[in-house]
Amino acid sequence: MAGQPVTELQLRQELDRRFEGYLQELLEFLRIPSVSAGDERRGDVKRAAEWVARRLAAAGLEQVEVLPTGGHPVVFAQRLRGRRPVVLWYGHFDTQPPDPEQAWEHPPFEPHVREGRVYARGASDDKGNMLAPILAMELWLALAGDLPVDVKCLFEGQEEIGSPQLPELVARERQRLACDLVVSADGGQLSEQIPSLTVASRGLCALEVEVRGPASDLHSGLHGGAVANPIHALCQLIASLHGPDGRVRVAGFYDRVRPLSGQERALLAEVPFDEEAYRRQVGAVQLFGEEGYTTLERLGARPTVEVNGIQGGFQGEGIKTVLPSRARAKLTSRLVADQEPEEILELLRRHLEQHAPPGVQVQVRPLGGKARPYLIPHDHWGNRVAARVLEQLFGRRPVFTRTGGTVPVYELFLRHLGAYTVTFGFGLPDENIHAPNEFFRLASFRRAILGHALLLGALADQGG
Amino acid sequence: MAGQPVTELQLRQELDRRFEGYLQELLEFLRIPSVSAGDERRGDVKRAAEWVARRLAAAGLEQVEVLPTGGHPVVFAQRLRGRRPVVLWYGHFDTQPPDPEQAWEHPPFEPHVREGRVYARGASDDKGNMLAPILAMELWLALAGDLPVDVKCLFEGQEEIGSPQLPELVARERQRLACDLVVSADGGQLSEQIPSLTVASRGLCALEVEVRGPASDLHSGLHGGAVANPIHALCQLIASLHGPDGRVRVAGFYDRVRPLSGQERALLAEVPFDEEAYRRQVGAVQLFGEEGYTTLERLGARPTVEVNGIQGGFQGEGIKTVLPSRARAKLTSRLVADQEPEEILELLRRHLEQHAPPGVQVQVRPLGGKARPYLIPHDHWGNRVAARVLEQLFGRRPVFTRTGGTVPVYELFLRHLGAYTVTFGFGLPDENIHAPNEFFRLASFRRAILGHALLLGALADQGG
Numbered sequence: 001m002a003g004q005p006v007t008e009l010q011l012r013q014e015l016d017r018r019f020e021g022y023l024q025e026l027l028e029f030l031r032i033p034s035v036s037a038g039d040e041r042r043g044d045v046k047r048a049a050e051w052v053a054r055r056l057a058a059a060g061l062e063q064v065e066v067l068p069t070g071g072h073p074v075v076f077a078q079r080l081r082g083r084r085p086v087v088l089w090y091g092h093f094d095t096q097p098p099d100p101e102q103a104w105e106h107p108p109f110e111p112h113v114r115e116g117r118v119y120a121r122g123a124s125d126d127k128g129n130m131l132a133p134i135l136a137m138e139l140w141l142a143l144a145g146d147l148p149v150d151v152k153c154l155f156e157g158q159e160e161i162g163s164p165q166l167p168e169l170v171a172r173e174r175q176r177l178a179c180d181l182v183v184s185a186d187g188g189q190l191s192e193q194i195p196s197l198t199v200a201s202r203g204l205c206a207l208e209v210e211v212r213g214p215a216s217d218l219h220s221g222l223h224g225g226a227v228a229n230p231i232h233a234l235c236q237l238i239a240s241l242h243g244p245d246g247r248v249r250v251a252g253f254y255d256r257v258r259p260l261s262g263q264e265r266a267l268l269a270e271v272p273f274d275e276e277a278y279r280r281q282v283g284a285v286q287l288f289g290e291e292g293y294t295t296l297e298r299l300g301a302r303p304t305v306e307v308n309g310i311q312g313g314f315q316g317e318g319i320k321t322v323l324p325s326r327a328r329a330k331l332t333s334r335l336v337a338d339q340e341p342e343e344i345l346e347l348l349r350r351h352l353e354q355h356a357p358p359g360v361q362v363q364v365r366p367l368g369g370k371a372r373p374y375l376i377p378h379d380h381w382g383n384r385v386a387a388r389v390l391e392q393l394f395g396r397r398p399v400f401t402r403t404g405g406t407v408p409v410y411e412l413f414l415r416h417l418g419a420y421t422v423t424f425g426f427g428l429p430d431e432n433i434h435a436p437n438e439f440f441r442l443a444s445f446r447r448a449i450l451g452h453a454l455l456l457g458a459l460a461d462q463g464g
Numbered sequence: 465m466a467g468q469p470v471t472e473l474q475l476r477q478e479l480d481r482r483f484e485g486y487l488q489e490l491l492e493f494l495r496i497p498s499v500s501a502g503d504e505r506r507g508d509v510k511r512a513a514e515w516v517a518r519r520l521a522a523a524g525l526e527q528v529e530v531l532p533t534g535g536h537p538v539v540f541a542q543r544l545r546g547r548r549p550v551v552l553w554y555g556h557f558d559t560q561p562p563d564p565e566q567a568w569e570h571p572p573f574e575p576h577v578r579e580g581r582v583y584a585r586g587a588s589d590d591k592g593n594m595l596a597p598i599l600a601m602e603l604w605l606a607l608a609g610d611l612p613v614d615v616k617c618l619f620e621g622q623e624e625i626g627s628p629q630l631p632e633l634v635a636r637e638r639q640r641l642a643c644d645l646v647v648s649a650d651g652g653q654l655s656e657q658i659p660s661l662t663v664a665s666r667g668l669c670a671l672e673v674e675v676r677g678p679a680s681d682l683h684s685g686l687h688g689g690a691v692a693n694p695i696h697a698l699c700q701l702i703a704s705l706h707g708p709d710g711r712v713r714v715a716g717f718y719d720r721v722r723p724l725s726g727q728e729r730a731l732l733a734e735v736p737f738d739e740e741a742y743r744r745q746v747g748a749v750q751l752f753g754e755e756g757y758t759t760l761e762r763l764g765a766r767p768t769v770e771v772n773g774i775q776g777g778f779q780g781e782g783i784k785t786v787l788p789s790r791a792r793a794k795l796t797s798r799l800v801a802d803q804e805p806e807e808i809l810e811l812l813r814r815h816l817e818q819h820a821p822p823g824v825q826v827q828v829r830p831l832g833g834k835a836r837p838y839l840i841p842h843d844h845w846g847n848r849v850a851a852r853v854l855e856q857l858f859g860r861r862p863v864f865t866r867t868g869g870t871v872p873v874y875e876l877f878l879r880h881l882g883a884y885t886v887t888f889g890f891g892l893p894d895e896n897i898h899a900p901n902e903f904f905r906l907a908s909f910r911r912a913i914l915g916h917a918l919l920l921g922a923l924a925d926q927g928g
Contacts, residue, residue, distance in 0.1 A: 202685060206783045215747020221666060221869035224798055225768040226742075226759045228752035231793070232706060232771060239703035242696060244821075278690075283679020288692035288823030295690045304689040307696060308786050313773035314794060319670045319831050321796050322772050329695070330778060332785055334688055357708075359752030367783050405685035 006143045008392070011453045014139050019446060022135050023118070025055070026445065029093075029127050030111040030120040036072050036094035036161045045157045048093040049073045052155050055131070059138035061153060067173070069165035072157035076176065079137075079151045085180035086150040087459055088419065089452075090409065091130030092159035092186060095122035096434045103436035116442050123440035125433035126186045129425045129448055130155055133185050136452035148460030152179055159186070162369070163409060170416045181382045182413045183455065185448075187425030190399060192443075194272060195390035197383055198423040200300055200402035201410060203335030203373035205345045205366070206308075209237065209352050210328040212361045217313075220323040228359025230327040231312045237362065238329060240355045241305050246290040248305050250351040256338045258375070260301050267378060268296045271399045300402025304334045305348070330367070334404060337375040345370075371408035372415070382422040385462045389454045393447055424455060470607045472856070475917045478603050483910060486599050487582070489519070490909065493557075493591050494575040494584040500536050500558035500625045509621045512557045513537040516619050519595070523602035525617060531637070533629035536621035540640065543601075543615050549644035550614040551923055552883065553916075554873065555594030556623035556650060559586035560898045567900035580906050587904035589897035590650045593889045593912055594619055597649050600916035612924030616643055623650070626833075627873060634880045645846045646877045647919065649912075651889030654863060656907075658736060659854035661847055662887040664764055664866035665874065667799030667837035669809045669830070673701065673816050674792040676825045681777075684787040692823025694791040695776045701826065702793060704819045705769050710754040712769050714815040720802045722839070724765050731842055732760045735863045764866025768798045769812070794831070798868065801839035809834075835872035836879070846886040849926045853918045857911055888919060 015022075034048035035041040049066050052075045057064045061077035072094060080086070098108035098121045106112040111120035118128070133153075140147050154177060156166060170177060190196040213230035214223070243249050260268075273296055279287050289298035312327025314320035333344050349364040356362040376383060378400045390398040410421040426448040432438045479486075498512035499505040513530050516539045521528045525541035536558060544550070562572035562585045570576040575584035582592070597617075604611050618641060620630060634641060654660040677694035678687070707713050724732075737760055743751050753762035776791025778784035797808050813828040820826040840847060842864045854862045874885040890912040896902045 204685070204785070206785075213748055218746060219869065220768075220770045220772055220796060221668070221798055222867070223746060223763070224770045224796075224868060225762040225766055226751055226753045226868075227746050227748050228750075229770055231774050232702060235699035235702035235771070235774070238696060238699035282682060282687060282691050284677055284691050284823055285825055286692075286823050287690055288821075289690045298689040299687070302689055304684075306684045306688045306693055306785075306787060307699070307777065308684055308784060309777035309779055309788070310695050310699070310791065311775045311779050313771065315773055315775050319794060319796060319833050320772060321668070321670075321770075323770060324773070327774065330783060332684060332688075332783060334685055357752075359748055359750050361749055369783050403686070404688060404690075405683065 006140060006457060008454060010143055011139055011450060014143055015446065015449055022449065023442065023445070026118065026128060026131055027111045029131060030118070030122055031109055033109040034094050034122070034157065035097050036158050037097050042072070045072045045094050049075050049157050052093050055134055056153060059134050060141040061137065061151070067169065069158070069169050071165040074157065074166070074169060075153070075155045077153040079147055081146065081150060083150045083460070085459060085462070086152065086178065088152040088154055088177060088179040088182045089133045090154050090182055090184045090186065090421070091133070092126045092156045093130060094157045094160050095127070096125070096160050098436070100436060105437055117439040118442065119437060119439040121438055123438050124427040124431040125438065126159070128440035128445050129185045129427060132426070132445065132448035133183070133452040135449045136456060139449070139453050140456055148457050152177065166409060167412055170412050174416045177417055179417055179419050181459070182417070182419050182421035184410070184421050184423050185425055185452070187423045188427030188429065190272065190401065192428060193394065195394040195396065195398035196271070196401045197386055197390070197398050198403055199378050199383070199400045200336070200375045201373065201407040202303070202404055203339060203341055203411070204332060204369055204371040204406045205335065205341035206330065206332040206369050207345060207348060207367055208328060208330050208365045209234070210326055210363045210365070211237070212326045212363065213359065214323065214325050217325050218323040220321040224323050227323060228357065229323050230360050231324060233357040233360040234310070234312065234327040234329060236357050237352055237355055238307055241351070246288060248303065250305065250347050252347050253303070253344065256340065257303060258337050260297060264301070265297065267400045268294070268300065268402065271296055271401055296402070299404035301336055303336050303339055305331060306334070307331050334406070335373045337373045339373060341370040341372060371406045372411040374407060374410040374414065376420045376422070380420055381462060382420055385458045386422045386424055386455060389451055389458050392454060393451050424451065426451065470604060470921060472918060474607055475603055475914060478607055479910065479913055486913065487906065487909070490582065490592055490595055491575045493595060494582070494586055495573055497573040498558050498586070498621065499561050500622050501561050506536070509536045509558050513539050513621050516557050519598055520617060523598050524605040525601065525615070531633065533622070533633050535629040538621065538630070538633060539617070539619045541617040543611055545610065545614060547614045547924070549923060549926065550616065550642065552616040552618055552641060552643040552646045553597045554618050554646055554648045554650065554885070555597070556590045556620045557594060558621045558624050559591070560589070560624050562900070564900060569901055581903040582906065583901055583903040585902055587902050588891040588895040589902065590623070592904035592909050593649045593891060596890070596909065596912035597647070597916040599913045600920060603913070603917050604920055612921050616641065630873060631876055634876050638880050641881055643881055643883050645923070646881070646883050646885040648874070648885050648887050649889055649916070651887045652891030652893065654736070654865065656892060657858065659858040659860065659862035660865045661850055661854070661862050662867055663842050663847070663864045664800070664839045665837065665871040666767070666868055667803060667805055667875070668796060668833055668835040668870045669799065669805035670794065670796045670833050671809060671812060671831055672792060672794050672829045673698070674790055674827045674829070675701070676790045676827065677823065678787065678789050681789050682787040684785040687787050691787060692821065693787050694824050695788060697821040697824040698774070698776065698791040698793060700821050701816055701819055702771055705815070710752060712767070714769065714811050716811050717767070717808065720804065721767060722801050724761060728765070728842070729761065731864045732758070732764065732866070735760055735865055760866070763868035765800055767800050767803055769795060770798070771795050798870070799837045801837045803837060805834040805836060835870045836875040838871060838874040838878065840884045840886070844884055845926055846884055849922045850886045850888055850919060853915055853922050856918060857915050888915065890915065
């Protein structure tokens, strides 16, 4: 470890002195309506990138650069002194759209502080979280004149639209981005009391299946019973995808799925989770999923095939006695390690074609949006360091969670940089991200800054 | 039989003398744009009713009356002399809309005679056919001074919109409409060479099924695998309705279905039908239906359950990873004798509710449009008489066909008047009914008038 040794007390005191100023900076950051969806706010996303670049430079980062991507930009910075490990911080400065805007109590891009919370679009996801490591680095540089590890930063402006240009950028810039570990400042903790580290996210592949029957819509009286109905055929196909036990019945689908070890099941069982509260939250009459697995296992460690949309025939009010010409459905599959999107697409295509009922033609078309699953060993050194810091912050050890959603960027870093990503965000589940009245707790903002500062030191102790 | 005996030769000669005048009257009738759909042509439908009433009176019918229905009117007339049988003629003077009007070679309500055909909306369906029995009665009254049987007429102005007020009218006027037989002047023959009598039409009932899962749309990544997907559940329900053998798997569904006798199958087998031409016509890769039945049996003598429309979740382009809150489908069942629409609706409701997969709620809502199936014994005396007349006209015996469609009015007459309906129309399959450039052959118009005239005499010989 280089520079002056810095204690937790020093960091806390320095943060206390600067906190009001940091909050004002967060509010300034939040005033930039950097909505990445659509074209309207393109200039504001760019403005947010420039704001981030300036702030990185002001904090003491070097070689700060706004990288063009062909879409919304990405900000890079680094401070390298030949130390180990080299750690890449990741986050994003774009936001979800504020719609429906009339549901906000205060305008979404006019941040409003009340009762220890700052309300604004992007407050939690991800500007508050993303700003924290920059400020943590500034604290270190102020107190010790240096950073305890070599640092790189990659903050992007297109996360909320699926980071369309990021894969190409990461592949192209793999030299510049090379690192031993990624720390993601995008994400959250289980609750104010219970810290957590996310160790897995699911991959994704998508397809559309179209069933074609007669050449045009027919009268269901004059032809019904003699000509196969593509809606029936499509429903039979979809019904064939699952067994009554909730398992996917596509041949080979589970072949590459890593079975949950006893330890992994024990770790998931430690995550506080109220099944009945979850059932009430989603509003289902009962929960349903693959037999032999708990809800958290189903969500975090088991793959799915899900129909996201179906349509065929008459959609209006009343009846229209049509035997439709075609029917179609959109399917996505959420993947877990070590399933491959391309391979699963092929298995699904084969299943759907082979199960085509008589009298119809089945056409399968893969859709974009492929992503590999991500899984970091819970005892990876990065997780061990992060867990110690979270224990310092929360007074208890973190639980290891898995998200059912898809975070393509982690797998991207693993594939191109060979580096695992540790999730180190401080959002909380009630903060209305992607919804009206998004907010971030000032306590979380403070905890995030201190957390990243402690992590910098702890990573240096680790040595990589 | 009363009045002067009249021979076929006399009828033919009298028709020849009058035919040019009758054609001019048909053209006048066709110039009234009596479109029953929508409100625009309400006055024209009334004008057509008045035209029909005047023509009935001019022909020598008595107690001619335009009956109000609350919707489009109905024209009634009779000529009773205490003879048997009492025969009620049925037909309709309303037409389909002419859309798309620009596809017509001549304006749809400016009839155009060319190469032995009269082109106009309603020429075949049903004005040309409906006018024929009135003119046939006139021929008899001119030649014999009387009609050989007691006659009633019921011509309606709302057939093309499903005769919404007719059931109530027939029920209310059952005394006035009382008869031994109904002759429907709406319908057609198999070809110019092959006469046919339609002995069956299928009934109908309809329902909507909605499957409800979570209270609102969920993210399919964050929740997929733990919450039942209503599209999956709906598809399972729909798949459960049929076996791979094409049979409906709803308990009790076939209980009241009259099995086809050997003779009925033989009669259907006599109907000229080219399976391969039919397959090409509908444009399916192969025909598919209930095992053990021919295509004509499937269409005419076997009931169906058909999904007419399905929708759920995301319908747009690309992907949206939604686990939808609900999905729904519209189903119709085509019924054959002696299935009851209400009972089948109840069986379907029970099946759908009992097969509800775990985690969702199933709601079944019956839709309007119930109709009973209709079946007249092929050897009913009315059919025997009509068959003899058709043999006179075509030089060969008719085949007995069944339509897969629904003609609620025949069952209505059977239920309220206790009288079967004999189909005696002279439309041909290529006449573009319900489409642009509808036409009627002058030869068919002449054959129709002569046919109804011969039928009047033949029914008198029968005596009821």
